[in-house]
Amino acid sequence: MSGATEEKFRVEIISDECKGCLRCVNACPREVIVPTDQVNMMGVVYVEYADEGCIGCGACFYACPEPGAITVYEKKK
Numbered sequence: 725m726s727g728a729t730e731e732k733f734r735v736e737i738i739s740d741e742c743k744g745c746l747r748c749v750n751a752c753p754r755e756v757i758v759p760t761d762q763v764n765m766m767g768v769v770y771v772e773y774a775d776e777g778c779i780g781c782g783a784c785f786y787a788c789p790e791p792g793a794i795t796v797y798e799k800k801k
């Protein structure tokens with residue numbers, strides 16, 4: 725690693741499980757979950773993780789009504 729701050733958390737969103745309700749987007753204090761401009765197999769616009777900035781608070785996970793759509797991982801060293 726040189727220079728850049730290492731991310732401690734990783735957020736995985738299964739696009740085909742997402743119903744596009746945006747609860748996670750509204751719940752995230754860091755605004756690092758964002759809507760895409762793509763639709764999933766259910767025809768809804770899904771969201772994605774911006775790939776950096778997550779602090780691991782879990783708010784997105786608890787806000788999501790779809791079990792398994794969002795998982796927050798703590799990265800191992």
Ligand code: SF4
Nearest residue numbers: 752778779781782784
């Ligand atoms: S765990 Fe918290 S900071 Fe990370 S994406 Fe979810 S709501 Fe945002």
Ligand code: SF4
Nearest residue numbers: 742743745746748788
């Ligand atoms: S809360 Fe869950 S279902 Fe709603 S937009 Fe976020 S990932 Fe999709």
